[in-house]
Amino acid sequence: MVSRVIPVDPFDLVIFGGTGDLARRKILPGLYRRFCSGQMEDNSRIIGAARSEHSTEEFRQMVADAIAEFDPKSGTPEMRAEFLERLEYVQVDALGDAGWQDLAALMSPGRVRAFYFSVAPSLFGALAERLHTHGIADDQTRIVVEKPFGHDLASAKALNADLAAHFDESQIYRIDHYLGKETVQNLMAVRFGNMLFEPLWNAQYVDHIQITVAETVGVGGRGEYYDKSGAMRDMVQNHLMQLLCLIAMEPPAKFDHDAVRDEKLKVIRALEQVPLQDVVRGQYLAAGADEPGYLEHVENADSKTESFIAMKLRVSNWRWAGTPIYLRTGKRLKARSSEIAVVFKETPHSIFGADAGRHRNVLTIRLQPNEGMDLFVTIKEPGPGGMRLVDVPLDMTFAEALGPDAEDVPDAYERLIMDVIRGNQTLFMRGDEVEAAWAWADPLIASWEERGDKPVAYESGSTGPEEALALMHRDGRRWREIRA
Numbered sequence: 001m002v003s004r005v006i007p008v009d010p011f012d013l014v015i016f017g018g019t020g021d022l023a024r025r026k027i028l029p030g031l032y033r034r035f036c037s038g039q040m041e042d043n044s045r046i047i048g049a050a051r052s053e054h055s056t057e058e059f060r061q062m063v064a065d066a067i068a069e070f071d072p073k074s075g076t077p078e079m080r081a082e083f084l085e086r087l088e089y090v091q092v093d094a095l096g097d098a099g100w101q102d103l104a105a106l107m108s109p110g111r112v113r114a115f116y117f118s119v120a121p122s123l124f125g126a127l128a129e130r131l132h133t134h135g136i137a138d139d140q141t142r143i144v145v146e147k148p149f150g151h152d153l154a155s156a157k158a159l160n161a162d163l164a165a166h167f168d169e170s171q172i173y174r175i176d177h178y179l180g181k182e183t184v185q186n187l188m189a190v191r192f193g194n195m196l197f198e199p200l201w202n203a204q205y206v207d208h209i210q211i212t213v214a215e216t217v218g219v220g221g222r223g224e225y226y227d228k229s230g231a232m233r234d235m236v237q238n239h240l241m242q243l244l245c246l247i248a249m250e251p252p253a254k255f256d257h258d259a260v261r262d263e264k265l266k267v268i269r270a271l272e273q274v275p276l277q278d279v280v281r282g283q284y285l286a287a288g289a290d291e292p293g294y295l296e297h298v299e300n301a302d303s304k305t306e307s308f309i310a311m312k313l314r315v316s317n318w319r320w321a322g323t324p325i326y327l328r329t330g331k332r333l334k335a336r337s338s339e340i341a342v343v344f345k346e347t348p349h350s351i352f353g354a355d356a357g358r359h360r361n362v363l364t365i366r367l368q369p370n371e372g373m374d375l376f377v378t379i380k381e382p383g384p385g386g387m388r389l390v391d392v393p394l395d396m397t398f399a400e401a402l403g404p405d406a407e408d409v410p411d412a413y414e415r416l417i418m419d420v421i422r423g424n425q426t427l428f429m430r431g432d433e434v435e436a437a438w439a440w441a442d443p444l445i446a447s448w449e450e451r452g453d454k455p456v457a458y459e460s461g462s463t464g465p466e467e468a469l470a471l472m473h474r475d476g477r478r479w480r481e482i483r484a
């Protein structure tokens with residue numbers, strides 16, 4: 001299978017926070033890969049903008065180092081040199097007026113201008129305002145904003161208002177890199193490009209859905225930030241909610257930014273409030289002297305913030321009434337693994353007798369590792385053992401399907417940045433979606449905060465607290481294995 005690379009129009013991309021961690025690890029190496037693939041026209045430019053003083057030469061060296069560290073395999077030394085030629089640097093203070101005229105002077109007329117706000121959200125409003133007051137923004141301008149988009153509904157509304165004061169919604173790209181993953185888009189292709197699944201995609205045939213995002217890392221290094229946020233704000237309100245929307249939404253009339261986002265919004269609005277007995281929150285314990293636990297990582301022995309959360313959700317609409325959706329995400333779990341599993345109901349009657357067992361079809365969508373899908377179907381166990389049934393996966397590992405082209409599949413950030421340049425907002429969150437997700441999350445967070453609930457402890461390297469297993473067991477169900 002050959003993947004096609006369609007070059008995007010020439011652009012100027014300014015990365016505010018161009019010297020920061022996200023720019024170095026993801027954005028700049030990602031742009032380099034798009035350059036190597038031939039997707040960037042020769043005269044496109046990338047301008048790093050940040051508060052610290054650097055020459056363009058120093059910035060280019062920083063990017064060369066970042067590529068060497070985070071993507072040493074792509075391209076050739078010549079390509080790397082050519083890519084670095086496309087980079088500029090300006091020192092700009094988001095909160096002052098220094099540097100803005102230098103930035104204005106660098107912009108080329110008549111081409112797409114994109115501004116990536118890879119800085120703290122407290123600077124979003126100031127950046128949006130200064131882009132206007134210094135005459136840098138025009139009708140072609142797009143801005144990209146990073147998570148976290150708000151801490152609650154009030155702060156998300158305030159951020160939306162700050163951006164809306166200077167930019168139209170059609171110019172604002174709220175990034176959730178989960179939406180840029182190949183599998184996540186394939187989920188839409190599988191659902192809406194095949195006749196096979198959609199007739200079964202409802203409460204009549206689906207027993208339940210599980211969404212798991214498991215990490216092996218702890219919060220060391222960003223403990224102070226994380227302790228104010230927790231798994232609910234850091235993962236559920238945004239990433240898991242987006243996955244849930246794509247799995248549960250109605251078919252949009254077309255694959256168009258507003259049509260898709262309208263349907264996602266309806267899912268969020270159909271979510272029932274979650275009673276506290278359907279929520280399990282946990283904190284990981286230390287694993288020996290060298291692996292501190294959550295409380296040591298955040299240096300707060302009284303912390304009530306969760307590093308793990310599991311919950312049972314109900315979507316109140318005709319399609320899903322009666323089919324629960326279970327979410328689970330946490331840190332310091334046994335493997336790094338993100339997966340959605342659609343678990344179908346058992347056949348109404350087994351003609352094979354009790355010995356054959358009862359089986360369920362499961363469609364799993366793996367986000368990481370090994371992006372791909374598996375459809376477990378029930379077949380006869382091969383051999384002379386009589387009519388015994390086994391579940392075998394029909395494996396749709398994308399790397400295998402794509403063959404040698406698999407390495408050219410863009411990662412989430414690359415794909416999303418190219419969508420910004422193309423002006424395609426389908427895979428970005430709209431302001432009302434973000435607000436609806438907070439409107440759902442806020443009362444739940446308030447309910448455990450009001451009670452002063454402390455998360456339960458769980459072993460590092462485990463699947464999370466026992467209570468999370470019980471959440472499923474009491475419904476006669478079980479979580480799928482967390483495996484790498």
Ligand code: NAD
Nearest residue numbers: 017018019020021022050051093094118119120121146147
């Ligand atoms: P960072 O602290 O490493 O970098 C911050 C950047 O902002 C630096 O380049 C700094 O010079 C610049 N900056 C700070 N104050 C400024 C000012 N007044 N004017 C101009 N520039 C200023 O942060 P990061 O980890 O790169 O994160 C950037 C944003 O992306 C944050 O909103 C963060 O929440 C979000 N994010 C980061 C990651 C990640 O993996 N690092 C992942 C998801 C989201």
